[in-house]
Amino acid sequence: MKLATQNLTKYFGEFKALNEVSIEVKSCITLIIGPNGSGKSTLINTVTGFLRADGGKVFFEDKEITNLPPHEIFKNGIVRTFQTSQPLLKLTVLENLLIAEANYGESIIQSFKRSWLMKEEMLVKRAFSILEFLGIEHMWNERAMNLSGGQLRLVEIGRALMCQTKLIIMDEPIAGVAPDLSHAILKKIKELSGMGISFLIVEHRLDIVLEYIDWVYVMAEGRIIAEGRGKEILENPQVVEVYLGAQG
Ligand SMILES: Nc1ncnc2c1ncn2[C@@H]1O[C@H](COP(=O)(O)OP(=O)(O)OP(=O)(O)O)[C@@H](O)[C@H]1O
Numbered sequence: 001m002k003l004a005t006q007n008l009t010k011y012f013g014e015f016k017a018l019n020e021v022s023i024e025v026k027s028c029i030t031l032i033i034g035p036n037g038s039g040k041s042t043l044i045n046t047v048t049g050f051l052r053a054d055g056g057k058v059f060f061e062d063k064e065i066t067n068l069p070p071h072e073i074f075k076n077g078i079v080r081t082f083q084t085s086q087p088l089l090k091l092t093v094l095e096n097l098l099i100a101e102a103n104y105g106e107s108i109i110q111s112f113k114r115s116w117l118m119k120e121e122m123l124v125k126r127a128f129s130i131l132e133f134l135g136i137e138h139m140w141n142e143r144a145m146n147l148s149g150g151q152l153r154l155v156e157i158g159r160a161l162m163c164q165t166k167l168i169i170m171d172e173p174i175a176g177v178a179p180d181l182s183h184a185i186l187k188k189i190k191e192l193s194g195m196g197i198s199f200l201i202v203e204h205r206l207d208i209v210l211e212y213i214d215w216v217y218v219m220a221e222g223r224i225i226a227e228g229r230g231k232e233i234l235e236n237p238q239v240v241e242v243y244l245g246a247q248g
């Protein structure tokens with residue numbers, strides 16, 4: 001098992017946003033679904049150290065990582081993708097990959113200096129092979145701001161792959177992305193999962209995402225209320241009630 005939470009609990013003031021959440025992420029693609037406000041983003045932010053847990057534990061490869069700072073969690077091989085920030089949008093696709101590793105712990109200027117000193121051919125070659133794998137190598141010299149939302153998701157995955165990543169955690173990776181590109185992104189995620197990288201994904205677009213994932217947890221009001229293998233979870237009456245019911 002790669003990642004596990006045990007009774008993870010998080011309060012915002014009096015409000016219990018995570019209520020003893022226990023999940024396991026194995027070497028595969030794990031999905032978290034649930035209505036708006038059910039605690040999905042809070043869960044991944046707490047797992048990755050961006051929020052402090054008030055109770056419970058997080059383990060990664062049998063090592064406890066509860067409440068470690070984000071850069072320490074990153075060093076263990078967990079990457080949480082974020083929407084590409086403003087400064088990164090001004091850089092080219094290749095530059096985004098080249099500074100990826102340092103970007104999680106240092107300033108961009110520092111990481112530029114460091115990577116241009118140490119980098120050389122090796123990093124550039126690695127970046128190009130990743131861009132090629134993702135099918136966006138022809139855009140290597142394009143500024144990130146000129147890419148579509150879906151292409152930016154691929155750049156984010158590319159940045160994660162530049163680091164020694166074992167688990168990639170993504171919050172709504174295909175939100176706002178056209179169906180064709182969404183399928184292309186999920187196929188790449190599936191391929192990477194076959195190569196041994198685990199994924200923990202939060203996503204609302206079940207029509208697209210369910211065919212690619214191996215296991216799904218359903219959250220409601222800060223708790224895990226069901227789990228199962230893909231599409232059959234939608235037949236669970238409790239899930240229909242809290243999740244599909246909430247969608248109207
Ligand atoms: N920083 C915060 N301070 C106070 N309350 C918060 C904070 N972040 C989230 N919440 C609350 O915690 C609950 C869970 O929020 P969260 O963002 O985890 O939901 P979600 O399942 O990701 O929803 P969505 O599908 O809309 O993204 C919500 O009621 C939200 O208003």
Ligand SMILES: [Mg+2]
Nearest residue numbers: 040041042171
């Ligand atoms: Mg969310």
